[in-house]
Every structure is written in C-alpha cells, then in structure tokens.
Amino acid sequence: MGAKHFGARVTRLEDPALLAGRGRFVDDVKLPGALHACFVRSPHAHAKLVSIDSKVALIMPGVHAVITAADLPDSMRTRRLPLLLPNPALATTKTQHPLARDEVCYVGQAVAVVIADTRYIAEDAAAAMIVQYDVLPAISDCRTAAEDNAPHVHGDLSSNVAASFRMAYGDTDAAFADAAHVFTEGLWQHRGGGMAMETRAVLASHDPASDLLTVWSGTQTPHLGRQALADLLDRDLQSIRMIAPDVGGGFGPKAIFYPEEAVIPAAALKVARPVKWIEDRREHFLCATQERDQYWEMSIAVDDDAQILGVRGRMLHDTGAYVPWGIVMPYIASTTVPGPYVVPAYQLDTTVMLTNKVPTTPVRGAGRPQAVFAMERLLDRVARELNIDRTEVRRRNLIQPEQMPYEVGLLFRDGKPLVYDSGDYPRVQEKALELADYDGFRERRRAALDEGRFIGIGIANYVEGTGLGPFEGVTVRVLASGKIVVATGATNQGQGTRTTLSQIIAEQTGCRLDDIVMTIGDTGAIAQGVGAFASRQAVNAGSSALVAGQAVRKQLVALAARTLDVPESEIDLDDGQATSRRGNKPSIGFGDLARLAQGIPGVSLPAGQAAGLEHTAYYTPSQAAYCSGTHVVEVQVDAMTGGVKILRYTVAHDAGRVINPLIVDGQVQGGVAHGIGNALLEWMQYDANAQPLTTSFADYMLPMATDVPTCAIAHVEIVNPLNPLGVKGAGEGGTIPAPAAIISAIEDALTPFGVHFAETPLTPERIVAAMRAAGAYERLFAA
Amino acid sequence: MGRQAARMNVNGKSYARVIDARLTLADFLRHEINLTGTHVGCEHGVCGACTVLVDGRTARSCLMFAVQANGCEVTTVEGLTPEGKLSVLQQAFIDNHGLQCGFCTPGMLITLTELLRDTPDPSEQEVREALTGNLCRCTGYAGIVAAALDAARRLRDADKQETT
Numbered sequence: 013m014g015a016k017h018f019g020a021r022v023t024r025l026e027d028p029a030l031l032a033g034r035g036r037f038v039d040d041v042k043l044p045g046a047l048h049a050c051f052v053r054s055p056h057a058h059a060k061l062v063s064i065d066s067k068v069a070l071i072m073p074g075v076h077a078v079i080t081a082a083d084l085p086d087s088m089r090t091r092r093l094p095l096l097l098p099n100p101a102l103a104t105t106k107t108q109h110p111l112a113r114d115e116v117c118y119v120g121q122a123v124a125v126v127i128a129d130t131r132y133i134a135e136d137a138a139a140a141m142i143v144q145y146d147v148l149p150a151i152s153d154c155r156t157a158a159e160d161n162a163p164h165v166h167g168d169l170s171s172n173v174a175a176s177f178r179m180a181y182g183d184t185d186a187a188f189a190d191a192a193h194v195f196t197e198g199l200w201q202h203r204g205g206g207m208a209m210e211t212r213a214v215l216a217s218h219d220p221a222s223d224l225l226t227v228w229s230g231t232q233t234p235h236l237g238r239q240a241l242a243d244l245l246d247r248d249l250q251s252i253r254m255i256a257p258d259v260g261g262g263f264g265p266k267a268i269f270y271p272e273e274a275v276i277p278a279a280a281l282k283v284a285r286p287v288k289w290i291e292d293r294r295e296h297f298l299c300a301t302q303e304r305d306q307y308w309e310m311s312i313a314v315d316d317d318a319q320i321l322g323v324r325g326r327m328l329h330d331t332g333a334y335v336p337w338g339i340v341m342p343y344i345a346s347t348t349v350p351g352p353y354v355v356p357a358y359q360l361d362t363t364v365m366l367t368n369k370v371p372t373t374p375v376r377g378a379g380r381p382q383a384v385f386a387m388e389r390l391l392d393r394v395a396r397e398l399n400i401d402r403t404e405v406r407r408r409n410l411i412q413p414e415q416m417p418y419e420v421g422l423l424f425r426d427g428k429p430l431v432y433d434s435g436d437y438p439r440v441q442e443k444a445l446e447l448a449d450y451d452g453f454r455e456r457r458r459a460a461l462d463e464g465r466f467i468g469i470g471i472a473n474y475v476e477g478t479g480l481g482p483f484e485g486v487t488v489r490v491l492a493s494g495k496i497v498v499a500t501g502a503t504n505q506g507q508g509t510r511t512t513l514s515q516i517i518a519e520q521t522g523c524r525l526d527d528i529v530m531t532i533g534d535t536g537a538i539a540q541g542v543g544a545f546a547s548r549q550a551v552n553a554g555s556s557a558l559v560a561g562q563a564v565r566k567q568l569v570a571l572a573a574r575t576l577d578v579p580e581s582e583i584d585l586d587d588g589q590a591t592s593r594r595g596n597k598p599s600i601g602f603g604d605l606a607r608l609a610q611g612i613p614g615v616s617l618p619a620g621q622a623a624g625l626e627h628t629a630y631y632t633p634s635q636a637a638y639c640s641g642t643h644v645v646e647v648q649v650d651a652m653t654g655g656v657k658i659l660r661y662t663v664a665h666d667a668g669r670v671i672n673p674l675i676v677d678g679q680v681q682g683g684v685a686h687g688i689g690n691a692l693l694e695w696m697q698y699d700a701n702a703q704p705l706t707t708s709f710a711d712y713m714l715p716m717a718t719d720v721p722t723c724a725i726a727h728v729e730i731v732n733p734l735n736p737l738g739v740k741g742a743g744e745g746g747t748i749p750a751p752a753a754i755i756s757a758i759e760d761a762l763t764p765f766g767v768h769f770a771e772t773p774l775t776p777e778r779i780v781a782a783m784r785a786a787g788a789y790e791r792l793f794a795a
Numbered sequence: 796m797g798r799q800a801a802r803m804n805v806n807g808k809s810y811a812r813v814i815d816a817r818l819t820l821a822d823f824l825r826h827e828i829n830l831t832g833t834h835v836g837c838e839h840g841v842c843g844a845c846t847v848l849v850d851g852r853t854a855r856s857c858l859m860f861a862v863q864a865n866g867c868e869v870t871t872v873e874g875l876t877p878e879g880k881l882s883v884l885q886q887a888f889i890d891n892h893g894l895q896c897g898f899c900t901p902g903m904l905i906t907l908t909e910l911l912r913d914t915p916d917p918s919e920q921e922v923r924e925a926l927t928g929n930l931c932r933c934t935g936y937a938g939i940v941a942a943a944l945d946a947a948r949r950l951r952d953a954d955k956q957e958t959t
Binding site for chain 1: 815817818825829830831832833834835836837838839841842844871872873876881885888889890892894895896897898899900901904922923924926927929930931932933934935936937938939940941
C-alpha cells in the first residue's frame with residue numbers, strides 16, 4: 013500500500029459531478045410545494061422600530077404569509093441567537109433576535125419575512141411592506157464610538173465598549189526603557205467579507221408524519237446550527253436534521269448561525285409548506301458577517317543589532333452591532349503578533365468597540381493577517397532605520413528549531429498555553445528566498461530601473477494556530493455490498509474534504525477509493541459534529557478517519573483470518589479484498605466479511621466478533637497545531653497611476669505532513685488570492701451614518717484572473733508530533749502574511765521616493781496621494 | 796404580470812413555455828426546465844457564474860430575460876458533452892485542480908469553451924483576460940488557467956492526429 017493514497021497527488025472525487033453541472037447546492041434542491049421567502053430589512057443603521065403594516069403585502073396574489081417577530085413561535089420570539097464563543101472579557105454578550113423586536117442596529121437587519129409562491133412575488137410584497145422607524149444617531153467609525161459624548165449603538169447599553177483586554181508577558185517597561193532604538197507605527201487595517209461565490213441559502217421542510225424538521229443550509233457548521241435551532245424552537249435534537257449539501261465556498265462567514273437559519277424553519281412550520289430563501293448578493297454585502305477595521309498603534313524596542321527586546325501597543329477593533337463569535341478575531345490577533353520571532357516582552361491592550369454595522373466574525377485568517385501586518389511592518393521599519401536587509405533582521409530574530417516546542421507565554425484561544433509544537437522557521441524562510449531568487453533581485457531591479465520601471469520585493473513570516481478542537485468525528489462502516497460508508501461532521505465548501513478523508517480511509521482499510529460512499533455535513537449521518545473553521549478539519553477529521561480506519565482494518569483482518577483459517581499476520585487487505593498469504597492465497601471480499609459480521613438471526617456471534625464492521629472515532633486534539641510559512645512577493649508599481657502588478661509570488665510553508673499536494677497547493681494559491689484582495693482591493697465602505705456604500709462587485713472589488721499570478725510553492729514538511737497524522741492546518745496560511753509581504757514590496761518599489769505605507773487595502777489613489785505628499789512627481793518630472 | 800410565450804432550444808432540446816416576462820434566463824434554466832448547473836452568484840452581471848452560450852456567444856443569463864432568448868440556441872454546462880462523459884476541458888479541470896467549491900465552475904467552462912473554439916492556441920495572458928469576466932474565490936485561478944492551456948494543447952493535438 014505505502015504511499016498509494018496518503019501523500020499522493022490524487023485528483024478529487026468531488027470534481028466530476030461539479031464539472032458536469034450535477035452539483036447539489038441548496039438552491040438546486042427542489043421540494044414539491046415549496047414557497048419562497050424575501051426578507052424585509054432595515055434601511056437604517058440605528059432606529060426604533062415603531063410599527064409594521066403588512067396589509068397591502070398580504071392581499072397581493074401569491075403571498076402566503078408575512079412573519080414579524082410577533083408571529084414567531086413563543087420560544088423564538090424573545091430569545092437571541094447563540095453566542096458561540098463566550099469570553100470573560102466581554103462587557104456585553106449581545107447577539108441579535110431572529111427578527112428585530114423594537115430596535116434595529118445595522119442596515120440590513122431582518123425585520124420581517126414575506127412568504128410567497130415565487131421569489132419575484134415575495135420581493136414585490138416585501139417592497140409593499142410599510143415599516144415605520146424613528147431614526148436614531150448611528151455609530152459608523154469605531155474611533156468615534158470610543159468618544160465620551162458618542163451616541164450609543166444600542167439604546168439599552170450605556171457604553172459602546174464590547175470588551176477590553178490585555179495580552180502580555182515579560183517586562184515591557186524595562187525592555188523599552190533600556191532599548192537602543194524604539195520605533196512606532198500607526199496602522200489602519202481593513203479586511204472585508206468572505207464573498208463566497210455562492211451566497212447563503214436556507215431551505216426548510218417539516219414532515220408532520222415523522223415530526224422531522226429538515227433544514228438545508230449553506231453552512232460550514234450544520235451540527236452547531238442544529239443545536240442553535242433546537243434551542244430556539246424548544247425541539248429535541250433528533251427532530252431536526254440539518255444538511256449542508258454542496259456549499260459554494262465558506263471562508264468563515266458561513267460558520268456562524270444566522271437569523272435566516274432560525275426564521276426560515278419557523279416559517280416552514282407556520283405555513284406548513286417547505287420554504288426556501290436564497291440570499292442575493294446585495295443582502296450578502298449587508299447581512300453576511302465580515303471582518304472590518306482595526307487601528308493599531310505599535311512600538312518595537314530593539315538593540316543595535318536589531319535584536320527584538322520588546323513589542324507593545326494598542327489595538328482598536330470594530331466588532332459591529334453584535335458579538336455572535338465573541339471577541340475571537342481581536343483575541344487571535346493579539347496572540348499572533350509575536351509569530352515566529354523571539355520577543356522577550358510583549359503587551360497589547362485591545363479595545364473592542366460596538367458600531368452600527370453588521371457583526372464581524374472570522375474571515376479566512378481570522379485576525380491573523382492584521383497581527384502579522386503589525387509585526388512585519390515593525391520589522392521593516394527596524395531594517396530601514398538600522399540599514400540592515402529585511403531578511404537579515406528577521407533571520408536574527410527567528411525562533412530556532414532546537415527551541416521547539418516553544419512556549420510563547422500567552423494563552424491561545426483554544427484555552428491552552430500558546431506552545432508551538434514543531435517547526436523550522438529559518439529553514440522555511442531560506443527555502444522561500446531561494447525559490448524567489450532573492451539574491452538575484454538586486455540585478456532585476458537595476459534592469460527594471462534602466463527601463464523606467466519601479467519594482468520591489470517584500471517578505472513576511474507567520475505562525476498560525478490551526479486544527480482547533482474540540483473534536484470531529486468519522487464513522488467508517490463496511491456494507492454487505494462491499495461499499496465503505498463514511499460519515500463525518502466535517503464539512504466541505506471546496507477544501508476537498510471528501511478526497512482527503514477517502515485517501516486516509518483507503519490507505520488504512522485497503523478499500524478502493526471508488527467504493528467509499530461519504531456523507532458530509534449531514535446531522536442525520538453522525539451523532540456529533542463541529543464543522544469547518546480554524547483550518548481544523550485535516551487535524552481533527554483526518555485523525556478521526558485514521559483512527560476509525562485502523563479500527564475497521566483490525567476488524568476486517570480478524571474476521572478474515574478466522575474465516576480463511578490463517579493467523580491474522582497472514583492477511584493482506586487490498587483492493588477491497590482480504591487475502592491470505594498462505595497456500596493458494598484464498599481471498600474474501602469486504603462485502604462478504606460485512607455479511608458474516610452481521611451474523612444470522614437468532615444465532616450467537618462467535619466469541620470476539622462485534623456486531624458489524626464499523627467504528628466511529630471522535631479525535632480530540634490536545635491543543636492547536638501551529639503551521640508556519642514565508643511569503644516573498646515581487647511587484648511593479650506604476651508611479652503615475654499607483655497601479656500595482658504582482659510579478660512573482662513565492663510561498664514556502666510547513667503544514668506538517670501533506671495528505672494531498674494537489675489540494676494543499678490549491679489551498680495556498682487560493683489563500684494568496686484572498687490576501688491579494690485584502691492588500692490591494694477589498695474595502696467594505698460605509699458613510700458617516702453607517703450606510704453601506706459598496707454593495708456590488710462593481711464597487712467592492714475581488715481579485716480577477718489578471719490580478720493573481722500562479723505562485724511558486726514549496727512544502728517544508730515538519731511532522732506535527734501531537735496528532736497521529738502529523739498534520740497541521742493549511743487553509744489560511746496563504747492569506748495570512750500576504751498583505752504584509754505585498755505592502756512591503758510596494759514600499760520597496762517606491763524606495764527612490766521615500767514613501768511609506770501603514771494600511772490595507774492600499775489602493776492606487778492612496779499610493780498616488782503618498783507619492784504626491786512626498787514630492788515624488790516634482791522629482792519625476794524634473795528628471 | 797405580463798406573461799409571454801417563449802420557445803428556445805437548450806442543449807439541443809426544444810422547450811416551449813408561457814412565462815412571466817420578467818423571468819430571467821438564469822431562473823428559467825434553473826427553475827422552469829430544471830437545469831441547475833447554471834449558477835447565480837451576483838445577479839448583477841459581474842461574477843460570471845451564470846454564463847451560458849446564446850447562439851454560440853457567451854451571455855450573462857442573470858442579465859437576460861428568458862423571453863429575450865426566444866428562438867435562440869442556448870448551451871449550458873449540462874450541454875457541453877453527452878451525458879455521463881466529460882469534455883477535454885472538463886477533464887483538464889480535474890487534472891489541473893481547476894475547481895474547489897465548484898460554484899463558479901459552470902461559468903468558467905462556458906467562457907473557456909468559447910475561448911478555445913475561437914482561439915485554439917491562446918497565450919496565458921489571453922486566457923487570463925478571457926477569465927476576467929468570471930470571479931473565483933477559491934482557487935486563485937492558477938488551476939483554471941493551467942486547465943485551459945492544457946485543454947487547448949490536448950485539443951490541438953487531437954486535431955493534428957485527425958488531419959494526419
């Protein structure tokens with residue numbers, strides 16, 4: 013068997029159906045008699061909800077119902093959506109009601125839902141709803157939210173502070189007092205939305221005969237969603253089945269439980285018909301959670317050799333109107349700053365402000381790109397001020413492999429001390445520089461300048477805590493047909509979960525990849541589950557697949573040995589068959605073994621034989637798995653227009669053992685594209701009244717095929733000692749250091765003009781403004 | 796609401812329906828005749844997931860009313876190959892990891908089918924420019940571009956073999 017599956021470049025099992033147009037996304041699920049929903053949403057960022065008049069809407073032909081908060085089931089009317097991640101630092105635990113009751117706190121907040129024969133009619137009727145509001149002052153900017161006389165984001169909260177906390181170790185005061193050099197940077201960082209190509213989607217159907225409520229949702233976390241819905245409806249878990257079928261991208265925002273996931277099932281119960289809601293892109297801009305603004309004021313203390321003595325500062329985070337995921341992004345950001353470097357003393361004071369905008373929750377990277385940007389900008393500043401090469405400053409400060417496991421001195425978001433399990437940061441950086449031909453850049457720059465082109469190179473390092481618990485499960489069961497049925501609570505929004513888990517299970521059991529029938533993202537298939545976030549599925553579900561596969565292998569071998577009457581050590585499993593190495597090599601198929609393991613009605617099983625060939629494993633990681641990497645990017649900047657073209661992009665990373673290089677390369681490349689969007693393009697803008705200004709792909713720009721080069725990627729595989737597969741997460745590392753590396757490269761390209769940047773996204777107009785302020789154009793035209 | 800008769804040929808099959816005049820071609824394909832391979836990602840003509848061929852040319856089915864396709868030949872992702880088989884381009888997408896979630900993929904395939912028909916030997920830059928009308932959030936485009944170039948090569952090779 014060897015590396016037949018694990019570690020091989022196996023093409024994806026998901027692909028054929030998706031390529032033929034036979035995928036099954038929520039909107040592809042057709043139920044007889046299904047009705048369609050359109051939400052009535054607040055046009056104001058902050059207002060008192062005075063009255064809702066549904067009379068006109070209700071008499072329109074084809075309209076079946078209008079549901080407001082008052083029409084929701086008793087159990088749902090007064091309750092709020094779950095707070096998925098409590099934290100003692102939270103000053104408020106406010107999440108929203110499924111439908112607004114008396115106050116709306118962001119534009120797009122759901123106020124009512126219209127149920128009609130078609131979406132077209134539902135939209136007409138939603139436009140005919142008369143909702144009266146008393147408009148209240150709104151907070152748009154998290155900096156003004158902190159001012160003394162600022163209006164309040166919520167009428168019943170006397171402060172706009174959602175949380176404030178300090179993350180620290182070591183003696184920063186002493187470090188800064190004795191330092192030869194102290195440098196300070198003020199940074200603005202914005203991230204934007206997940207912008208999966210499939211918008212959110214919910215379909216709910218109640219079967220009165222079985223009292224089963226089935227909900228299809230384009231979610232990353234169906235098991236968590238089922239629990240939330242059960243709580244809101246006072247239903248038993250087993251009377252709800254939540255299914256995440258094919259999901260068209262996740263990237264974080266689909267990991268939370270949304271108002272629509274509560275209201276659409278409630279509507280289906282109320283009208284006794286299936287009800288479908290498909291979010292449109294404008295709604296996605298208004299109502300799907302995002303990441304947004306952070307303001308950092310950071311200082312670094314170094315000695316004359318650029319050795320880091322301490323890092324300290326403050327960070328202000330815009331969390332939006334509610335805290336459905338608590339303070340997870342600013343928390344992660346504040347623990348990610350030290351990264352791969354030896355930082356003897358560290359202190360960050362974070363303030364999380366409420367604003368009248370859609371809540372923020374993790375987007376690919378989850379606060380880490382901002383932390384990496386802060387640290388890497390400081391190191392670039394040190395390099396510039398002390399006139400040392402940027403890569404050398406980093407090299408001098410990297411944690412050495414012999415220091416592993418390395419205890420940073422903080423508590424990570426998994427509740428465990430932040431201890432890097434393994435890694436070789438100097439080697440990863442060297443690998444990236446070599447692949448990027450860093451040494452040849454000086455010559456490339458000289459040649460470019462001769463042609464009047466400004467090119468620059470940037471570098472950034474990161475460490476990411478991935479593979480977070482609490483657990484994920486995998487069931488492996490052999491059927492009498494010879495098929496291997498697999499169920500998992502892990503979910504798939506494009507990561508190739510089906511393929512990688514199949515590789516592991518085929519490797520362990522000796523079954524054929526084609527014989528695996530996997531159910532993913534269905535609460536009906538496995539009792540417990542968590543879902544996709546924090547680059548956790550290879551670690552959690554992958555390890556469970558390994559454990560379950562090993563257990564079933566043992567069962568297959570034991571039963572085959574008994575049946576073929578040879579010792580277990582003489583049995584080989586391959587190609588769906590158990591074969592004896594003895595005599596004329598008799599064999600028996602997995603299907604026949606499964607039939608034997610079912611026994612005969614009324615007849616006792618032989619001693620030692622369990623019922624059926626199956627095992628369910630729930631792997632629980634002891635702590636996060638820390639992956640790392642280095643990005644090197646080369647850009648060309650048009651000095652006149654501020655246009656940035658990425659010429660080369662190089663990634664070296666350590667995600668532990670690679671299960672499938674095809675898929676990991678795809679994750680890295682896709683992650684880089686997301687990072688390019690964050691660095692240069694994506695900006696969710698609001699006006700002073702917190703009205704969203706960028707609500708289409710014409711205003712909010714995503715990277716196109718001409719914006720993203722094909723990356724050179726090197727895997728440095730350092731086995732994670734803490735899980736049986738030796739893996740670390742790989743889903744977000746492509747995104748995390750990209751903005752830091754790209755902004756560094758742009759600044760480097762414009763070295764002749766002495767301009768500096770401390771922001772993302774860095775748009776052409778901001779580059780031109782900086783050039784103008786630096787007097788660059790006078791110099792260019794004089795030349 | 797105005798209703799109109801529409802007749803069109805989709806993937807070689809004739810369909811006649813009386814439909815709302817405002818029904819988009821995308822919704823007609825997805826919900827009237829159940830060809831759900833065509834996806835709707837933005838409803839304002841930018842993302843390109845809904846791209847289909849109308850009389851052989853790419854069109855945004857979210858920006859067209861179904862009645863505007865009256866009398867037209869429409870090709871969707873389901874019509875790229877006979878049932879149960881994959882085209883050279885589709886196979887190249889598998890081999891080059893040209894898709895992750897698969898939501899944008901039907902639009903990508905349609906756009907590239909047109910490109911490879913009209914430009915059998917495209918440069919990488921031509922492929923990338925052709926794809927600027929199709930957004931992908933998952934892949935970072937590398938696999939899609941590689942798949943297009945790989946498919947072009949395979950199609951040219953097959954062509955050469957046929958002519959020799």
